[in-house]
Amino acid sequence: MIILGIETSCDETSAAIVEDGYKLHSLVVNSQIDLHKAFGGVVPEIAARSHIEVVIPVIEQALDEADMTWDEIDAIAVTQGPGLSGSLLIGVMTAKTIAWAKNKPFYPVHHILGHIYANWITDASDGYKLKDSLNFPSKQPEFPVLALVVSGKHSDTFIGFDHNDWTVIGRTRDDAVGEAFDKAAKVLGLPYPGGPSIAQQAEKGDPIKYKLPKPKVDHVETDLIKLREKLSPDSLVSTNISKTGYDYSFSGLKTALLRQVQAEAGVDFRFPSFELAAKLNHKQIDDFSASFQKTAIEYLIDATVRAHQEFQPKTVIIGGGVASSAALRQEISARISKETEYAPPLLCTDNAAMIAAYGYFYAQHNEPTSPHDVEIRPTWPL
Numbered sequence: 001m002i003i004l005g006i007e008t009s010c011d012e013t014s015a016a017i018v019e020d021g022y023k024l025h026s027l028v029v030n031s032q033i034d035l036h037k038a039f040g041g042v043v044p045e046i047a048a049r050s051h052i053e054v055v056i057p058v059i060e061q062a063l064d065e066a067d068m069t070w071d072e073i074d075a076i077a078v079t080q081g082p083g084l085s086g087s088l089l090i091g092v093m094t095a096k097t098i099a100w101a102k103n104k105p106f107y108p109v110h111h112i113l114g115h116i117y118a119n120w121i122t123d124a125s126d127g128y129k130l131k132d133s134l135n136f137p138s139k140q141p142e143f144p145v146l147a148l149v150v151s152g153k154h155s156d157t158f159i160g161f162d163h164n165d166w167t168v169i170g171r172t173r174d175d176a177v178g179e180a181f182d183k184a185a186k187v188l189g190l191p192y193p194g195g196p197s198i199a200q201q202a203e204k205g206d207p208i209k210y211k212l213p214k215p216k217v218d219h220v221e222t223d224l225i226k227l228r229e230k231l232s233p234d235s236l237v238s239t240n241i242s243k244t245g246y247d248y249s250f251s252g253l254k255t256a257l258l259r260q261v262q263a264e265a266g267v268d269f270r271f272p273s274f275e276l277a278a279k280l281n282h283k284q285i286d287d288f289s290a291s292f293q294k295t296a297i298e299y300l301i302d303a304t305v306r307a308h309q310e311f312q313p314k315t316v317i318i319g320g321g322v323a324s325s326a327a328l329r330q331e332i333s334a335r336i337s338k339e340t341e342y343a344p345p346l347l348c349t350d351n352a353a354m355i356a357a358y359g360y361f362y363a364q365h366n367e368p369t370s371p372h373d374v375e376i377r378p379t380w381p382l
């Protein structure tokens, strides 16, 4: 089954063609980073306008690069949510129209589950231009799968027992981890997106120079409680495990960084935060970057390690923009004693290949949706 995927939930316009959920025939990603850089973050109105301009050329290029015609496309999958309303609208309207006009089965899907399915892509067609440079995992994940989806908008941990059976066991109570990186970068005067610019400074910095907190969250997801009751009702009574969850809070970490930067700069909270970086020297910016990156990643992986001990998954996977972090990949490899393979960074940041891959597995368990009945779902809960 050959699926055309379309993704426009935030600031990337992307189209891709994937066969049977694993083989990449083409992937086109038009990133808007340069349009938003001057504003230090994504401006929704600008994002939507850019999607309108490029969505059709991006889809045509995906067909071109795959050397395919519409006749060879078996179905259309699109990100229905969550995301920015204006951005989602362009992708969903386009996908609906194509599905209707070309009479193709239509699968609107959840963006965050899409990030998970980037890990099912293990090969590319022989003609695909990036085939040799994309370092695909050697095999598809095996259930049970522990999945960490970390990006500018999501920090979610899942356990999956089957394609149709994913449970969220942890999520952020406030900022997403990528958002925390973006905000920390702003305080340190580094360009958007914050993750890669902090990573670059961190290479020269001392990661233990500044001590930052890893906020403890006393919250256990309801679905995790139900899952524990189902899996091992007896052990819950006799252990403390029922009291621990996997939720995060990144807003406290970001504020702690701000306070320490203010202290180093010799000013208090009344000083404008966008002028703070000018009061720091290069060494301080490098050390803050390294300390922030180390703490944020350790904090994420502490929970992943605990979840790994509890659920003993066969495979651990990562997805989302922050999953392209080399520091995060090293931390998982070092602390989870299984051979861990990762989706290539190009498939971790927002892209349509993951939507086409997920569309395939979704189609195995769900009927196609009538394009007439589909609306965007900007706040689609998991």
Ligand code: KG4
Pocket (backbone or CB within 6 Å): 010, 150, 151, 152, 153, 154, 177, 178, 179, 181, 182, 193, 194, 195, 196, 199, 320, 321, 322, 323, 324, 325, 326, 348, 349, 350
């Ligand atoms: O998945 P993505 O492209 O878009 C969203 O769905 O949000 O993720 C973008 C996020 C940004 O917050 C960016 O700062 C973060 O991913 N990011 C990183 C790295 N590369 C991108 N964060 C930490 N380290 C990185 N190397």
Ligand code: ZN
Pocket (backbone or CB within 6 Å): 111, 115, 151, 320, 321, 349, 350
């Ligand atoms: Zn995303």
